[in-house]
Amino acid sequence: MKPALILLGALLISGTVKAQTEETNTELGITYTLPEGWTATQKDKEILIGSEKIDGFIVIRSATYKTLKKMKAAMEAGIAHSSGTLLTPTTELQSYGPNGYAGLYRGSIAEEPILGFLVGRFNTNAKRGILIIGAAPDKKFNQSHMDAVKLIGRTLTFK
DSSP, X not given: OOHHHHHHHHHHTTSOOOSSEEEEETTTTEEEEEOTTEEEEEETTEEEEEESSSSSEEEEEEEEOSSHHHHHHHHHHOEEOTTSOEEEESSXXXXXXXXXXXXEEEEEETTEEEEEEEEEEEXXXXXXXXXXXXXXXXXXXXXXXXXXXXXXXXXXXXX
């Protein structure tokens, strides 16, 4: 595994592993269910979530969009991270509830290929979206990553 992924994994698992719990993040203005066995850590304006048992990670972050349509367009263009990572959709985005979209993504971190699943939920009152990105090395990405992202996306509420 590349050093960047090892460092990210160490940062994520430094907290206490919990059973499935409800988490509130006042900075992002959300409440969501943290999947069992995953640990959340606040870093800058993102929530980083990792597991000691499952390779990969989940990132929750906020972004400003004027409309749900603009959030979808941004998701279709790809999701960039300040680390230089760019994830691009591999399939057409699907509706995810009344104010969201979801899809599979591909990209790389430190030149290591990764696969990911992304759920975007739009807050019509605040004109912003929450992006939930689950990713893992190409050969380690599986249904458990998607299930964890779906649980967070399904239970997420805006405060």
